[in-house]
Amino acid sequence: MEKRVALITGANKGLGRETARQLAEKGIVVFIGARDTVHGQEAVEEMRAKGLSANFVYIDMTKPESFEAAAKAIDLGFGRLDILVNNAGVLMDREYAPSETPMEIWRETLEVNVLGLIGLTRAMLPLLRKSDAGRIVNLSSNLASLTMHSDPNSDIYNSKPTAYDVSKAAVNSWTIHLAHELRDTPIKVNAAHPGWVKTDMGGDKAPLELIEGAKTSVELALLGPDGPTGTFTHRGKRIPW
Numbered sequence: 001m002e003k004r005v006a007l008i009t010g011a012n013k014g015l016g017r018e019t020a021r022q023l024a025e026k027g028i029v030v031f032i033g034a035r036d037t038v039h040g041q042e043a044v045e046e047m048r049a050k051g052l053s054a055n056f057v058y059i060d061m062t063k064p065e066s067f068e069a070a071a072k073a074i075d076l077g078f079g080r081l082d083i084l085v086n087n088a089g090v091l092m093d094r095e096y097a098p099s100e101t102p103m104e105i106w107r108e109t110l111e112v113n114v115l116g117l118i119g120l121t122r123a124m125l126p127l128l129r130k131s132d133a134g135r136i137v138n139l140s141s142n143l144a145s146l147t148m149h150s151d152p153n154s155d156i157y158n159s160k161p162t163a164y165d166v167s168k169a170a171v172n173s174w175t176i177h178l179a180h181e182l183r184d185t186p187i188k189v190n191a192a193h194p195g196w197v198k199t200d201m202g203g204d205k206a207p208l209e210l211i212e213g214a215k216t217s218v219e220l221a222l223l224g225p226d227g228p229t230g231t232f233t234h235r236g237k238r239i240p241w
């Protein structure tokens, strides 16, 4: 059987790097997508040293020309893409009230988390359509949940980094719309909440280690033909939109 091919963005560190490692451990050829060439290459070397199949591909989520170049490189090597994990993301507005978040932060957050994710997905779709089981995993967050944000009893009620939350709600909406467009194809599109995970973004107080945190993305990347599409889940459990 031909090896599956996966691209993971933001794979130079954190959840992206661990997701890539876990997918590579399953025999999948992984492309480490990152703008940080040094740590991206280091991730590749670390995996190759363990006998895993890994390649580096430069992707800056604010540079659409890098999406096209990445698609060309993957096409040249494999002619298709089976798994796209849209993992790269920023959280820049922890300390602002919703009405006070600076516009530059709105712009950068939406550019990376929403426009970059959509642009990269569009660039990869022709390759995903060549797979007989394409899987797209969009890293969302429970902070995207409108239901939880409006419930005073929910865990996240008082946690409101607005630009980040709006960007991830947009990712959820994009997930539903793209899944609908692709409903009659083998491609499945799902949004993942990884849990609160110890990373540069999640911080030291997060309860989950990387190994656990990457599992939702890995499970959605490996969904079988009967798996769901257009969902928002954590470890197989639905999260309210």
Ligand SMILES: NC(=O)c1ccc[n+]([C@@H]2O[C@H](COP(=O)([O-])OP(=O)(O)OC[C@H]3O[C@@H](n4cnc5c(N)ncnc54)[C@H](OP(=O)(O)O)[C@@H]3O)[C@@H](O)[C@H]2O)c1
Binding pocket: 009, 010, 011, 012, 013, 014, 015, 016, 034, 035, 036, 059, 060, 061, 062, 086, 087, 088, 089, 090, 112, 139, 140, 141, 142, 193, 194, 195, 196, 197, 198, 199, 200, 201, 202, 203, 206
């Ligand atoms: N950790 C959590 O508790 C948690 C919870 C819910 C959702 N998530 C989501 O999970 C994903 C991964 O988060 P993480 O915790 O692993 O965060 P992280 O350690 O801060 O990693 C973020 C990744 O995104 C990359 N990135 C940011 N801007 C980029 C750009 N313009 N171009 C290319 N790459 C860019 C970073 O690259 P650089 O190193 O070059 O900046 C890094 O590789 C994010 O989408 C996040 O929103 C995380």
